[in-house]
Amino acid sequence: MSKYYTHKxxxxxxxxxxxxxxxxxxxxxxxxxxxFYFLRDIVKWEFKETSIVIANAKIDFLNPIFxxxxxxxxxxxxxxxxxxxxxTYKITDDFNPDHHFASGSTVAVTYDPEAETTISIPSKxxxxxxxxxxxxxxxxxxx
Numbered sequence: 001m002s003k004y005y006t007h008k009x010x011x012x013x014x015x016x017x018x019x020x021x022x023x024x025x026x027x028x029x030x031x032x033x034x035x036f037y038f039l040r041d042i043v044k045w046e047f048k049e050t051s052i053v054i055a056n057a058k059i060d061f062l063n064p065i066f067x068x069x070x071x072x073x074x075x076x077x078x079x080x081x082x083x084x085x086x087x088t089y090k091i092t093d094d095f096n097p098d099h100h101f102a103s104g105s106t107v108a109v110t111y112d113p114e115a116e117t118t119i120s121i122p123s124k125x126x127x128x129x130x131x132x133x134x135x136x137x138x139x140x141x142x143x
């Protein structure tokens with residue numbers, strides 16, 4: 001079984017569009033929230049010490065999220081390189097874990113804002129990220 005981190009989403013009134021479901025742009029915010037808590041709480045990332053920038057983001061929209069849903073984001077890792085890593089995401093319903101709202105991925109690059117250059121991923125973070133490498137399997141909602 002793939003190893004991943006799970007983050008529950010609190011739906012906000014402002015997440016919804018005129019059609020009564022979560023606006024597509026908000027899904028990226030859900031990925032961002034889950035990524036932040038995963039990196040802070042699990043990887044123990046110290047953002048003041050080492051920054052990241054998102055170089056790529058991809059989302060596959062599968063089903064709409066309505067106000068009665070209980071979405072949660074699963075975060076895994078599909079690749080850890082020298083200066084970048086790819087996180088994978090799957091949004092499911094807490095009421096029905098087989099119901100998938102979206103899947104996607106982001107590529108994060110470690111960055112030194114003072115020098116304005118990319119840097120290597122510190123080994124203390126890299127080793128923890130590598131523990132989640134099977135997380136790429138969470139992208140496929142039919143697996």
